[in-house]
Amino acid sequence: APPAAGAASADGASDSLFSPESKLTPEELNQFKAKRFTLGQIPLKPPPADMLVV
Amino acid sequence: QRKGLQNSAEDSTLKWYKELQDSAAQCAQSFEQLNSPKDAQFGFTSLLWTQTKKLKLELQKAATIPVSQISSNSGSQLREIFDKIHKLLSGQAVVSAGRSVSTSQHPQGLDFVCYKLAEKFVKQGEEEVASHHEAAFPIAVVASGVWELHPRVGTFILAHLHKKCPYAVPHYLPPMKEGTPVEEYQRILGYRVDDSGVEGQDSFLKRMSGMIRLYAAMIQLRWPYGSKQGIVYSLFGRSFVVYPPLPRSSGTSRSESRLALVGSDAQHGAAGRHHITATLLFDFLEVCGNALMRQYQVQFWKLILLLKDEYFPRIEAVTSSGQMGSVIRLKQFLEVRYSER
Amino acid sequence: GGWKRDGGERVDLAEQSLLNKLIRRSLVRNRNQVEVLQRDPTSPLYSVKTFEELRLKPELLKGVYNMGFNRPSRIQENALPMMLAQPPQNLIAQSQSGTGKTAAFSLAMLSHVNPANKWTQCLCIAPTYELALQIGQVIEQMGKFCPDVKLAYGIRGNRMERGTKLQEQIVIGTPGTILDWCTKYKLIDPKKITMFVLDEADVMIATQGHRDQSIRIHRQLSKDCQMLLFSATFEDSVWRFAEQVVPDPNIIRLKREEETLDTIKQFYVVCREKEDKFTALCNLYGSLTIAQAMIFCHTRKMAAWLTTNLTKEGHQVALLSGEMLVEQRAAVIERFRNGKEKVLVTTNVCSRGIDVEQVSLVVNFDLPVDLDGNADNETYLHRIGRTGRFGRRGFAVNMVDSKHSMDIINQIEMHFNRRITKLDTSNLEEMESLMS
C-alpha cells in the first residue's frame, strides 16, 4: 500500500512522508513557504507534499 | 524569539525514547528470570536449567552468527542470511553449526532471539561499520528486511541504538549538571568508561560514526517500501537536527516513527562537542543525504542553506583549531554535493 | 640481497613492508617521546599540534582533512615544521611503519612544489614498484584539491620518449628507473630538483643495486637540494648510508613502542580435537562482535581444513598461505582489509612481520611452538601483543588440545607474567561477562 498521506498525529509525530496542510500551524506553514528557514523555528513535522518546489 | 515550537515535540520524543527503552528492558527481564536456576536454592542444578542454558547458546548463535557473516561480498549470500534469520524468527527450526534449534523450544525463546538479534545489528554497526563504512549497506539490507517482517526486532534495534549512541535520539543531550562526575557525564555522551578511564576521542567518534551510518543506511533502504514506515521531516532545532524517515515498529505509540539525528548544540554548554556534530552529520548525509534531497527537494535545500549560513560560522567560531578537521570535511562535502543544484 | 632465510621460507623486507601498508587502516599509536637532534642546536625547536599551524595552502589543508586526519601524528608534529622550514633543512627520520612518515613527506612535497613551473621539482624513490604506487596514491589523494600539481611514476613498464622533459612537478619511482630517467633518457633535469625523498632506506640498502643507484641519483642533484630520508629501523648500515646522502641533517627518531599484552584479554579453551576447536570457534562467534578475526594454524593443511569448514558454515574466509606469490598475498590482504572477508586464516610463517594491530580477535588454533616443542614466546607476543592503548580492546583465544599444549600456556603465562583465563565457550553468561 502507498504511504498514507496525512497521518500526522496530534503530538507532532507523523507516520508519513508528508504532512497535510491542515495539520500544520500557521508558523510552520510560514516556515515552509519562506525562502529560508529561521534558526530555532524549523518545523518538526514534514512539509506538505505540494511544497517541495518554489 | 519563539523557542516553543520544538519543545512539545521534544517531550513526545523523550516519551517515545523511554517507551522503547522500557520495552527492551522488559524483554530482557523476561528472559533474565530464566537465567537463574530457581531450583539451585534447593541445592541442585536441575536438568531443565542445563538444557535451557544450552538452548540459549544455540539460539543466540543461530541469531547472531548470520549477522556476523554479512559482507559486501555477495548479494545472494545476503538473501540466504536473511532467510535464515527470518526462519528463526518465524519459529521454524534452523541448523546452526550442525545443530538444529528453534525458538518454539522455549516460551521466551522468541523474545530472547529478537533482543539478541537487534543488539547484534547495532554492535555490528559499532564495530564493523566503524572501520568499514561500506559494510553499512549490506548490514542495513538484512536489518531492514527483518525489521519489515518482524517489527519487534525493529523496536529493539532502536532501543539498543539509542542506548549506545545518544546522537541517534532526537533530543538535545542535557548539559552537565553541577555535581555530576565528569566520567558519568562522558558516559551520557556515549563514551566508554572503564577502569582504565574514558575512551579516546578517535575511538569514540569511530564507533558513533559506525552506528549513525548503519542507521542512515537502514532509513534509506526502508524508504521506498510499504506504508509502514513513518517519515518525519528533517529540521533544525536550536542547532541542527535531522529527522529522517523511519520504519515503524509495533507495540509503541505512533510517535515512535520519529527518529532523529541530533547534532549537539551550542547553547547547552556543549562547546567543544561540535566536532561530534560535524562528524555525525557528515556520516549521516553521506549515506542518505541524496535520498533526503530527492524526497524533500527545496525544503531539504533550505536546511543545507541554513547549515552553510548560520551553522558553520557559529561552529567555526567556537571550535578549537585542533578539531577543525571534521568541520572542514562536512563543509567540503556539502559544497561538492550540493553545489550542482 | 634482502632475503632472510627463516623457517625454510624466505621473508622479503619490501614484501613485508608492502603487506603491512596494505593491511593498515590507521595510524599506529606510539606514546614514546620523539628524540630530536637539530643540526643547529641553538635554533628554536618547532613542533605543531594542529595542521593549521603549518600555514598550508588552503587546497592542501582541505586535502589533508579529506583524508580523515584530524591532527598531526607524533612524528609529524616535529617532522612537518622541519620539512616545511625556510631556508630548507635536511632531515633523517626514523620511526616504525604506520606512524605517518609517508603522509608527512607527501605533504611536504605537495607543499613544496610551485605548480606554475612545469618541470620536475620533487623526486621520491622507494624500493619497489608496489611501494612507489602506494606512495603515489597518498600523494594523489592528498593533492586532490591541487589540480595543477601533477605526478609521474618512474617505474618499470612506464616507457617515455627519450629527450622530452617531464612536466610533472613530482616524480616517484624506483631507483633503477629514476636513474635512467635522469641520465639515459634525460626526462628529468636533476639540477632542477629541489626536494629529494628517499623512503624506506632500510629496505632500500638491503639490495646492493638499489643502494648504488640511489647514491648515483643523489650525486647528480645540486648541493642545495633538500634531502629527506626515512627509515623504519636504524641499524648502523642504514645510519652510514643516511649520512652519505643527507648532509647536515636534523634527525628525529621515535622509538618503537614495545608490544605488550596489557591491553589484551587472553583466554584458553580446552578442546579435544580439531572438530572441538571448531565448535569452540563457532561459539565464540556467537557471543562476540568482532569486525575481523585472524586465526593462526600450525600447518598449511590445518589452515586449509579450517578454511573449508568455516566456509561451509557460511563465513567469509580468506586463506593466506605459504605457497602464494606476493601479488596473491597482497590481494588476499587487501580484500581482508576492505572487509570482503572477515576471517583470515593463516600459518605463522607466511604472516610473519605482518602487523595485525587492527584485528580485534586473534585465535591461536594451534599454539606457537619452537622446533623443540617449547612455547615460542616471541611469536606469541607478535601475534597478539599490541603497542599502547589504541582505544580498542583486543581478545586472544588459545585452543588447548593436550596436556602438552596446557604446559605451553603455563609457560607463556610465566614468561609474560600475565594470566590467561580459562574460557568455557558453552557457557554464554560466563563468556559475555569475561569478554565484555
Ligand SMILES: Nc1ncnc2c1ncn2[C@@H]1O[C@H](COP(=O)(O)OP(=O)(O)O)[C@@H](O)[C@H]1O
Ligand atoms: N595525522 C594523521 N592522522 C590520522 N591518520 C594518519 C595521519 N598520518 C597518517 N595517517 C594514516 O596512518 C596510516 C599510516 O601512515 P603512513 O604515512 O603510511 O605511515 P608510515 O609511512 O610511517 O608507514 C595510514 O593509513 C595513514 O593514512
